[in-house]
């Protein structure tokens with residue numbers, strides 16, 4: 001962290017015009033600071049667990065460009081752009097890039113200061129964001145030699161603020177842009193759609209959508225679990241009932257160093273409480289028949305390290321002893337378990353798969369004994385209680401259509417109950 005802070009100090013010196021290095025070197029420094037060097041410095045000097053604690057993962061230039069594309073087409077003198085978790089300003093920089101430039105450096109800084117706002121809990125990030133905007137203004141106006149007097153008068157709306165405790169300022173925004181932290185936190189008391197641990201990203205979006213002025217535009221980079229996870233359904237409903245129009249783009253892995261799949265959202269706050277759930281989150285269906293019409297879907301109840309080995313001795317199936325794509329009658333492993341158990345026939349599916357594997361690898365469980373099922377498996381319990389239904393669904397699971405549909409529906413490698421319930425079964429299933 002110290003090395004990072006030192007780098008910010010250097011950047012501020014150059015931004016303020018106080019450094020003694022030659023102008024050419026300053027320009028090279030500025031170029032790097034505006035193009036990924038700040039993120040690289042942070043990533044390479046701060047350990048991953050510290051970065052995770054507050055969800056500090058800066059947006060790369062490609063994604064920042066994508067999310068700001070056509071965002072400011074309606075920019076006018078009343079526009080206020082707010083990033084409620086601005087970090088070192090990657091998204092604000094992209095916005096500034098699309099804003100008017102004055103005749104001089106100070107004129108440009110005055111314009112940008114009026115229109116740009118951002119919050120972060122870390123003072124050094126706020127300082128970095130301001131310094132980088134000044135560097136960008138210097139590059140754009142080609143006024144590198146100018147000293148900045150009264151540095152503090154610029155960017156008064158970019159400040160240290162904990163958005164989860166104080167969202168003031170967001171209601172004035174005409175444009176909100178965010179890549180919020182994705183760390184997990186306890187749901188605040190007043191969040192009616194959540195009752196336990198949730199992603200901070202969902203809370204940030206909830207606050208933005210609740211407090212934003214009608215017609216304001218919102219662009220967000222969000223973890224895929226919000227789009228697909230069963231526990232975020234109510235959150236999705238809340239978003240869908242507050243927006244006028246919206247579109248979603250599945251992006252994939254956040255960056256080379258961060259194994260989190262993300263999607264981007266463009267929406268506009270609405271006055272009317274019209275629920276657009278299907279329009280916004282709906283997945284194109286290939287048939288009207290869904291897996292949940294024929295099967296109850298559960299998560300395996302056994303959590304090996306948590307559950308005591310008490311209760312009756314039972315056949316025990318888990319991801320490693322379930323034979324992929326087979327019909328399995330003999331389950332040699334047993335364990336005691338006092339929770340919910342299942343009677344065959346049914347299908348178990350591994351919840352995680354490796355890239356290159358089928359997305360939903362299934363096994364049919366037959367026999368007469370009740371079975372305890374581990375938590376890394378999903379259970380498909382046929383409503384008609386027949387082996388025939390299990391065989392039909394296994395074929396569907398193995399098909400390319402299922403892989404394609406799941407890849408579209410859920411990018412993260414963990415299958416969710418909700419996604420499986422929505423799986424289209426195709427017309428052949430009725431036969």
Ligand SMILES: C[S@@+](CC[C@H](N)C(=O)[O-])C[C@H]1O[C@@H](n2cnc3c(N)ncnc32)[C@H](O)[C@@H]1O
Pocket residue numbers: 054055056057058059083084085086087088089090091119120121122125161162163164165178179180181182
């Ligand atoms: C995923 S990073 C994104 C930063 C920046 N918007 C970008 O795209 O590069 C999230 C940022 O949120 C900040 N943050 C975490 N908790 C916050 C809170 N309660 N209020 C405001 N900012 C917060 C972190 O310090 C971090 O800089």
